[in-house]
Amino acid sequence: MLYNLLVPLSTDFGPLNVFRYITFRASLAMAFALILTIAVGPGFIALLHRLKFGQHIHEDVLTHVNKAGTPTMGGLLIIFGTVLSTLLWSDISNPYIPLMLLVFTGFGLVGLVDDWLKIRHHHNRGLSARAKFLGQLAVACVSLALLLNVPDYSTRLSVPFFKGFMPDLGIFYLVFACIVLIGSSNAVNLTDGLDGLAILPAVICAGVYMVFLYVAGHAQFAQYLQFPFVPGVGEVVVFCGALMGAGLGFLWYNAQPAQVFMGDVGSLSLGGAIGFMAVLCKQELTLVLVGGLFVIETLSVILQVAYFRYTGGKRLFLMAPLHHHFEKKGLPESKIIVRFWILSVLFALAALSILKLR
Numbered sequence: 287m288l289y290n291l292l293v294p295l296s297t298d299f300g301p302l303n304v305f306r307y308i309t310f311r312a313s314l315a316m317a318f319a320l321i322l323t324i325a326v327g328p329g330f331i332a333l334l335h336r337l338k339f340g341q342h343i344h345e346d347v348l349t350h351v352n353k354a355g356t357p358t359m360g361g362l363l364i365i366f367g368t369v370l371s372t373l374l375w376s377d378i379s380n381p382y383i384p385l386m387l388l389v390f391t392g393f394g395l396v397g398l399v400d401d402w403l404k405i406r407h408h409h410n411r412g413l414s415a416r417a418k419f420l421g422q423l424a425v426a427c428v429s430l431a432l433l434l435n436v437p438d439y440s441t442r443l444s445v446p447f448f449k450g451f452m453p454d455l456g457i458f459y460l461v462f463a464c465i466v467l468i469g470s471s472n473a474v475n476l477t478d479g480l481d482g483l484a485i486l487p488a489v490i491c492a493g494v495y496m497v498f499l500y501v502a503g504h505a506q507f508a509q510y511l512q513f514p515f516v517p518g519v520g521e522v523v524v525f526c527g528a529l530m531g532a533g534l535g536f537l538w539y540n541a542q543p544a545q546v547f548m549g550d551v552g553s554l555s556l557g558g559a560i561g562f563m564a565v566l567c568k569q570e571l572t573l574v575l576v577g578g579l580f581v582i583e584t585l586s587v588i589l590q591v592a593y594f595r596y597t598g599g600k601r602l603f604l605m606a607p608l609h610h611h612f613e614k615k616g617l618p619e620s621k622i623i624v625r626f627w628i629l630s631v632l633f634a635l636a637a638l639s640i641l642k643l644r
Contacts, residue, residue: 287373287374287375287376287378288305288311288374288375289305289306289311289375289376289377289378290377290378290379292305293305293306308500308503308520308521308523308524309500309523311375311376311524311527312375312496312523312524312526312527313527314375314527315371315372315374315375315376315524315525315527315528315531316371316527316528316530316531317531318371318374318375318528318531319367319368319370319371319527319528319529319530319531319532319535320367320531320532320534320535321531321535322366322367322370322371322532322535323363323364323366323367323531323532323534323535323536323538324535324538326363326366326367327363327535327536327538327539327546330360330362330363330546331357331360331539331545331546334357334358334359334360334546335357338405339357339358339359339401339405340355340356340357340358340405341355341356341357341358341547341549356544356545356546356547357545357546357547358401358404358405358546358547358548358549359398359401359402359405359547359548359549359551359552360536360539360540360546360547360548360549360552361394361397361536361548361549361550361551361552361553361555361556362394362398362551362552363532363535363536363546364485364529364532364533364535364536364548364552364555364556365390365391365394365532365551365552365555366532367528367531367532367535367536368390368525368528368529368531368532369387369390369391369528371527371528371531371532372386372387372524372525372528373387375524375527375528376521376524376525376528377521377524380518380521381436381518382436382518382519382521382522382566383521383522383524383525385429385432385433385436385562386522386525386559386562386563386566387525388425388428388429388432389425389426389429389467389558389559389562390525390529390555390558390559390562391555392425392428392429392558393422393425393467393471393554393555393557393558393559394551394552394554394555394558395421395425395551396413396418396421396422396425396550396554397475397549397550397551397552397553397554397555398550398551399412399413399421400412400413400418400550400551400554401549401550401551412550419468422467422468422471422472422554422558423464423468425467425558426463426464426467426468426558427460427464429467429562430460430463430464430467430565431460433463433565433566434459434460438516438517438518439516440454440514440516440568441454441455441456441457441459442454442455442514442568443455443459443462443568443570443571444513444514444568444569444570444571445571446569446571446572446575446640446643447640447643449512452514462570463565463570466561466564466565466570466573467558467561467562467565468558468561469561469584470557470558470560470561470564470573470577470580471553471554471555471557471558471561472554472557472584473557473577473580473581473583473584474488474553474554474556474557474560474577474580475550475553475554475557476580476583476584476587476607477553477579477580477583477584477607477609478547478548478552478553479607479609479610480542480609480613480619480622480623481540481541481542481543481544481619481623482537482540482541482542482544482623483609483622483623483626484548484553484556485533485536485537485540485548485552485556486533486537486627486630487577487579487580487626487627487630488533488556488557488560489529489530489533489534489537490630490631490634491560491563491576491577491580491630491634492526492529492530492533492559492560492563493526493530493634494576494634494637494638495526495560495563495564495567495569495576496523496526496527496530497638497641498513498563498567498569498572498641499519499520499522499523499526499563499566499567500520500523501513501567501641502514502515502516502519502520502566502567502568502569503515503516503517503518503519503520503521503522503523503567504520505517511641511642513568513641514567514568516566516567516568519566519567522563522566522567525559526563529556529559533556536548536552542619542620542623557580560573560576560577561573564576572637572640575633575636575637575640576633576634576637577633578629578630578632578633578636579626579629579630579633582608582629583607583608583609584607586603586606586607586608586611587606587607589602589603589606590602590603590606591606609622609626
């Protein structure tokens, strides 16, 4: 918004030209969202306490009994900080910004309904798996249909390590991209099981895609690094900065011992946003590496279910997702969290190396 107000005035007042730079506005968006989230956090958490929006703990996770009643739906704090900061510092006339916000808030709305039902029923019964999937599918389809109508956006698929191989999926790209968004959303949701476990890896993923989006939206850098060029998509870097700032602000209160949980409103919105970032910069397949931690957590659930059915009741892990397996083995929660954070950093560094390995 400030971009749209101040840049036209730069012809009369030269210093305002600094608002033309995406990196400058992304830095301000990150700082603003971080400070805002930390400042609003105590009042917001107190409000959740007054409303008795406490987390119900599943009976299988006995080590988490002491966390019962901790306020949930803290993802609203992330959404508030990210959206407000994005609107303030981005070029709102850029078509990718409203689409990014639509995905972020749309997936968040599905999670909000799920959280609300869980709190209302007091027995961990939220939306059915079918209803949740249909809600995610609706948001993904609407957003992607609008995206495919943006001029210069391609339905070609970028394949890592094969610079010349970019098959055009045509209408099937919509199906593929839906899988990316919904899969990413659910993967973050599955990972959100320990204090701070999901939020920092999500921030790291946003940081990696901040780099990818900047390169994809910069003609010279895209050509030099043999990256798909997507005109105008660099503006989404401002959203990435805002999301990183709001995420770190939320971690201020979500770090062990957590004062607030993000709930599905947070995990579904973060996962959907990360998936859409991958789609916008044409690095959908790279998401498997960027979000490697989320992929591992999701695979652990899939393998557990498949093994349970194949063997007639035996378990491959003590409990799934994987972080609960290590809890059952007796590892302290803090050690599991920090080690998973380190893994997410390693995956991020590996993903960034793809910039030159093409």
